[in-house]
Amino acid sequence: xxxxxxxxxxxxxxxxxxxxxxxxxxxxxxxxxxxxxxxxxxxxxxxxxxxxxxxxxxxxxxxxxxxxxxxxxxxxxxxxxxxxxxxxxxxxxxxxxxxxxxxxxxxxxxxxxxxxxxxxxxxxxxxxxxxxxxxxxxxxxxxxxxxxxxxxxxxxxxxxxxxxxxxxxxxxxxxxxxxxxxxxxxxxxxxxxxxxxxxxxxxxxxxx
Numbered sequence: 221x222x223x224x225x226x227x228x229x230x231x232x233x234x235x236x237x238x239x240x241x242x243x244x245x246x247x248x249x250x251x252x253x254x255x256x257x258x259x260x261x262x263x264x265x266x267x268x269x270x271x272x273x274x275x276x277x278x279x280x281x282x283x284x285x286x287x288x289x290x291x292x293x294x295x296x297x298x299x300x301x302x303x304x305x306x307x308x309x310x311x312x313x314x315x316x317x318x319x320x321x322x323x324x325x326x327x328x329x330x331x332x333x334x335x336x337x338x339x340x341x342x343x344x345x346x347x348x349x350x351x352x353x354x355x356x357x358x359x360x361x362x363x364x365x366x367x368x369x370x371x372x373x374x375x376x377x378x379x380x381x382x383x384x385x386x387x388x389x390x391x392x393x394x395x396x397x398x399x400x401x402x403x404x405x406x407x408x409x410x411x412x413x414x415x416x417x418x419x420x421x422x423x424x425x426x427x428x
Contacts, residue, residue: 223396223424224388224395224396224397224423225246225247225374225397226244226245226247226397226398226410226420226423226424227244227245227246227247227248227249227397227398227399227400228245228247228248228249228400228404228416229247229249229251229255229256229277229298229376229401229403230250230251230259230401230405230408230409230411231248231249231257231260231264231399231409232251232258232259232260232409232410233409233410233412234266235349235361235411236409236411236413236425237264237268238265238266238284240411240413240416241266241267241268241269241272242321243260243416243420244420244424245420245422246271246272246273246276246336246397247271247272247273247274247275247296247397248268248272248275249276249277249298249380249399249401250263250264250275250276250277250278251277252276252278252279252281252285252289253277253279253281253300255360256279256410257281257369257408258401258408258409259419260287260409262292263276263289263293263294264279269408273293273295273296273317273333274293274294274295274296274334274373275295275296275297275298275319275372276289276290276296276297276298276302277298277300278297278298278299278300279298279299279300280301280302280303280371281301281303283307283310283311285349286311286366287314290311290314290316292318292385295317296316296317296318296319296341297311297316297317297318297319298319298320298321299311299312299318299319299321299345300342300346302323305335305336305339306363308320308336308339308340309339312339317341318340318341318342318344318422319328319340319341319343319344319374320336320344321343321344321346321376321378322342322343322344322345322346323340323346323347323361324345324346324348324364324377325347325348325350325363326360326363327348328348328363329365330366330368330369330377333369333371334369335338336371337370337371337400340415341372341373342371342372342373342374342396342397343369343372343373343374343377344376344399344410345359345364345367345373345374345375345377346359346376346377347359347376347377347378347427351386357377357378357418358377358378358388359377359428360384360388361375361387362398364376364390364392364395367392367394367415370391371394372394372396372397373394373395373397374396374397374399375390375395375397375398375417376381376398376399376400378402378403379398379399379400379401379402379403381403381415381418381419381422382394384398384400384408384419384422384423385422388422388423398423400419403418404416405416
C-alpha cells in the first residue's frame with residue numbers, strides 16, 4: 221500500500237490546532253455545518269503550514285457560503301450532503317480539491333456515484349447515517365470490494381487505535397487516505413493529542 225494521506229477532521233480549538241499543525245498530517249478539517257457538535261463559523265486565522273491542506277466540510281450549503289469560506293484560505297472542500305455533480309463542478313472553479321462524501325451501508329447503490337466520476341478529486345466513504353457523519357461507527361469494509369470506479373477515496377467512520385491496523389491491511393490502491401475524528405477526541409472539537417501521536421506512529425511509522 222502507498223503512504224496514506226491523513227486527514228484529521230473536526231478541528232476547532234486554537235491551542236489544539238497549533239499542536240496538530242506540527243504533526244505529519246496532510247489535511248486538517250473544519251466543519252461548517254451548524255448542526256454538527258464540531259461546528260465552526262469561520263476559518264481560524266492560526267498559521268498552518270502549507271503542507272497541510274485546510275479543508276472545509278459542508279453539508280448542503282449554499283454555493284455563496286462555500287465560496288465565502290474558500291476565500292478565507294481553504295485548499296480543499298469536503299461535501300457531505302446531497303450536493304449534485306453540477307454543484308461540485310462549481311466548487312472546483314475555485315481551484316480547490318473536492319472530496320465528495322457518501323455514506324456506505326448494505327443498501328449502497330454504487331451507480332449513484334457515477335455522475336461524480338471525472339468531477340471530484342476524491343470520494344470519502346463514511347458510515348451511512350442521517351446525521352451526515354460524526355457517528356463514531358464503522359461500516360463493513362468488505363462492501364468496498366464492490367466499489368467499481370477509479371476515483372481514489374478516503375476511508376472514514378469510527379476509525380480508532382484498535383481498527384486502524386486492520387484498515388492498513390486493505391489492499392486497494394484506490395484507498396489513498398484515512399479520515400480520523402471522533403475516536404480521537406476529549407470532547408467534540410477537542411482532539412486528544414496523545415492518541416493522535418499514537419495513531420500517527422502506527423500509520424506513518426514515525427515517533428512524534
